[in-house]
Amino acid sequence: MTEAARTEVELEDGAFLPNPIAEGESREVPFFENSRLMVIGIETEAGSPLVWKAQVAPNGPWSEKWVTVTPDAYGAPLASGTTADGRVAIVAVRSGQASIDYIDEAGDGAGPVQSWNAAVSLGLPPGVTRLHQLRLIADAEGRVSVFALATGGDLWWIRQxxxxxxxxxxxxxxxxxxxxxxxxxxxxxxxxxxWGAWQQLGGQSIALMEVAANVDGRILIAGVGSDPNDRHLYVNQQTVAQTLTPQQWTGWTQIDTGASGPADSLPCPVLDKEGALNIFMIGDASDVVQIRQSPPGSLTWSRWIRPGMVGTKLVNLAAGFDADGQIMLVAQDENRGLHANQQIDALFQQWRGWQKVGISPGFGYAAMNYSSDGRLFYFQQTGTHGVACLPEAGPESTSWEAGWTTLADSGFQLGYTVVRDLTPPEQTPD
Known part of the structure; x- marks a missing residue:
């Protein structure tokens, strides 16, 4: 098939691509040769400390043991991300105290073992006693922002x-x-x-949320409304690189329609190869629906579309991008069947089509991230509250390994999170 001429994509005023694309060239995803995948969780069977397990080297096998970050007891929720200089950062709720703790990796990873800085207490948002979700992400300036969703639906934000x-x-x-x-x-x-003070991003009660960075680094929040009878999807974006107050956010904008149906899953925002954020969710007919920024970096969105239909009731969805920068979707059906769909072209919205790639070991939180060679790993909570992962057969492959790698048999009912460690130490525990 002859490739059609690609049209110029205009950016919203104030938005920009971090690396300009020369004519005739494509923008490649900057995979990090020295990075490794890391899973962080709360090990309830050992007194609920924060623990981690990682690849022993870039693209290497997983370490045998879970290693303690801190022996203090923690409870759900927790989240992880990376700092501007590539160090792993964690936020979690310390048990028995009104405190969200922030812990980051010590040094630049050049030492012989993984080490962590002492926990820094961020407290709790005013009047909040219970949390439903936490998220951590670096903004356009590289400073860490933490988002805390209270059980009652109020969303709070604190930044460095x-x-x-x-x-x-x-x-x-x-x-x-x-x-x-x-x-x-x-x-x-x-x-x-x-750290600054906790500030409320008010105006809408939220039940579920996910965060992502625009192509220019400004943060976007995708939130599902808390009304169980009408689960609208809302977005809220930073308007400037140095966003310091709630007034510098756009405010909540409803983007679901009758075509999309209400949100029936955690929304999955992900950048595509053209620099546009896409949001995927399980919507109408319990299948996947998609909306895309138009143009990239803007506050306007396309109509809702479908990247094909799986054709069976879906209960879980994860999204990431592969070694060529194309989006990969993995969806789980109600019978634990696992289905994958790989994007071919972001601008013309071409997909390979859904194919069944495995059987999930359970239901629960799912995540996807890539190893340093660009291979995607799909992570899934198991039926015994363990954690398992399934890697692609190779970078940009349409096949996945036949067997799951079990990282924990049990003990992680309070959850886990996946992050790429960009500054791995020279040695890691076996």
Whole structure:
């Protein structure tokens, strides 16, 4: 088939592609040769400490043992992500205390073992006693934002403070002069307090939420309304790179329609190869529906479409992108059948079609992320509250391995989270 000429895609004012694409070239996904996959969880059978297990090396096998991050007891929810310099970061609720703890990886990973900085208490949002979800993501400036969804449906946000600008007096010798002069220049200094205060992103009661970064780094939240009889899908985006207040967010915008149906799953926002955020969910007819930013980085969206139909009732959905930057979807049906669909072209919305690739070991939270060679790994909670993963046969493959790798037989009923460690140490536990 002859490839059609690709049209120019205009960006919303203020949005940009981080790496301009030269004419005739495609934008490749920046896979990190030194990264490894890591799973973090709360091990309830051992006193509920935070623990981790990871690939022993980039693209390597998984370590045999779960290793403690901190022996303190924690409860659900928890979340993970990476800092601007690639270190793993975790947020979780410390048991018996009104505190969300933030813990990040110590150093740059050059040491012989994985190590962690001491927990920093972020407290709890005002008036909140119970949480339903946590999410952690770096913003356009590389500073970590944490989102806490209260059980009652209120969504709260806290972020690391920006650098402060101070004036410093220095002495320099101007070009062509022999004597120094004194000048005052603005200099960036670390903030006096690393974290700001909790702020509510009000205006809508939310039951489920997921976060993602626009192509220019601005954060988007996709939230499902808390009315069980009418589960609308809403989005809320940062409007500027340095977003410091709720007034610098767009506010909640409903984007579901009669065509999409109500949201029947956790929404899955993911960037495509053209720089547009896509949101996938289980919607009308208990099948997958999709909406896409148009143009990339904007506040406007396409009509709802379908990337083909699986044709059976779905209960779980995960989305990621492969080694070529194309989106991969994995959906689980009510009989534990696992179905995958790989995108061929983002601009023209071409897909390979759904194929059944396996049988899931259970129901529960599902996640997908890639190893350093670009192979996708699908993670699934098992029927015994364990954790298992299923990798692609190879980068950009349409096949998946036949056997699951069990990471934990049981003990993770409070959940787990998956992250890529961009600064792995030189050695890891066996």
């Amino acid at each position: 403070n920006p650098d402060r600008i101070v004036e410093e007096t220095i002495r320099i010798v101007p070009p062509g002069a022999s004597e120094p002069i004194t000048i005052t220049v603005p200099m960036a200094q670390p903030p006096e307090q690393v």
